[in-house]
Amino acid sequence: MTLLRMARPRATRANAFAALLAIALGFAIATQVQQTDQSGLEQLREDELVRILDDVNQEQGRLATDTRELESSRDNLLSGASSSSEALKSAQDRLDTLGILTGTTPATGPGIVVTINDPDHKVTSARLLDALQELRDAGAEAVQIGDVRVVASTWFADVDGAIQISGERVAPPYSIKAIGDPATMASAMDIPGGVTESVRGDGATPTVRQADTIDITALHSLQPPRYARPVPAPSK
Template sequence: MSDEQTETGTGWPQPAGPVRPGGPAGEPDPRPDAPDPDELSPLAPQVPAEREPAEDSGVARVDEGATVDLSGVSPSGGSAASVEEPATPVTSAARGRFRMSTAGVMIVALLALLGFTLVVQFKTTSTDPTLGATRQEDLVRILSDLDARENRLQQDIRALEDSQRQLRSGEQGRQAALDEATRRADELGILAGTLPAVGPGLTVQFESGGKPISANQVLDAVQELRGAGAEAMQISGGDRATVRIIASTFFLDGENGTLVVEGRRLVAPYTITVIGDPATMRTALNIPGGVVASVQGVGGNVTLEERGVVEVSALHAPIKLEHARPVS
């Protein structure tokens, strides 16, 4: 028997293995570098030593928070375990960018809507459907009427400036003031209807058709004439009854197609006698959609006649003052 075999007592030799040196059974090895007896036991769990991952290796390191899905592993070990990567968390910066982009889209949409609204409003206000459908001849008449009004206002301004200069001119101041006061008194008397007036003007006759002439139509004519520079007016009925028209004159629809002016009943046809610029007043009455068109729309007729001299002779009773008195 060789030195590498030992006797087992069974008749079979046992190969020589690592012999545990030591003293009596159960005693630890007295050598300082001797391994732990428990480590040599085949029943002790083998704990692998920790290894640092190689920096240059191509094996990806599994995160500690990763979850291992073992559902695909077969009992025989034929399928490898799949590793699920943890879901990427949505950071506050990403949420902020998302909110900013949504707010920007809403702001742009609101600005576009605001711009569209402004454009539509500008087109609506800058376009006059009445003038857009007006003929060229009517536009010329309207422009002529506006020019005449401007010229009349310029003349009034020059007259007032001359009166101001005369009142400030020293020796002539007193006489000029007296003349100016007389002139203003005459003008106010004509406007108040307490004085008769003579001058160039126009006669406007209303003839009814299927419907009687209404008070609103006559009032519209009076307002158009005033706007065109009328200085004195009176209205007459078919029975020759005449009423002076002043600022406080009112018109009402009477019975049986009559017209009530200042409480006095007039029968058709009605004639307005007015002093002023005949051409300007004619243009004002013939404006599209104005007095003439309104009367003709109900079957009536308006006749305009220019005269070099017309007389407004009807007078309005002066108002009796109860409390006011002139200052000397």
């Protein structure tokens, strides 16, 4: 019985104070996190808030369109009417989409062409990477820089005073082709403190041209996996 009494926590003033201190600290942390989240938006300018809202609306619209297309394909497959042809069409559409995402097939569509004239070689690979990230955030579906097709595994580096993209040397003027909504991507390039302003700060001259049709012809060569192997189908 003595050991059990010793093991029980005693309600001392020190324990009560420690408990109150822990509660107060937790409340302070939660309040600080909430204030930080709110101040992150409060400190933005009106044009930046409008751009964020526009990006959200654009993304919502794209997701709604994708949802409707997937639901339509599902309904056609479940209906049983012409299920074979519908399944074949769905598979081909999926293959075409994967070909664009992996860069193994050409792509065409509306978009923009960003040209960066940099005679003094002031622009770095990091600046081109920033441009790529802005385009992706604005919904670019296919991108080509110079003669290099940009995919998920594309890397940028400064080597011997030149820019390399996935081992390929690119020289100014840098040409960036991107397929997507032209107005959205052009606005993303021209936001205050964005890519075009930063490029001008580097001493280079950027231009952005919107077009109804952009042809991306550079292709990415897939490398065979070194370690991964497909799982064989189970025997019946």
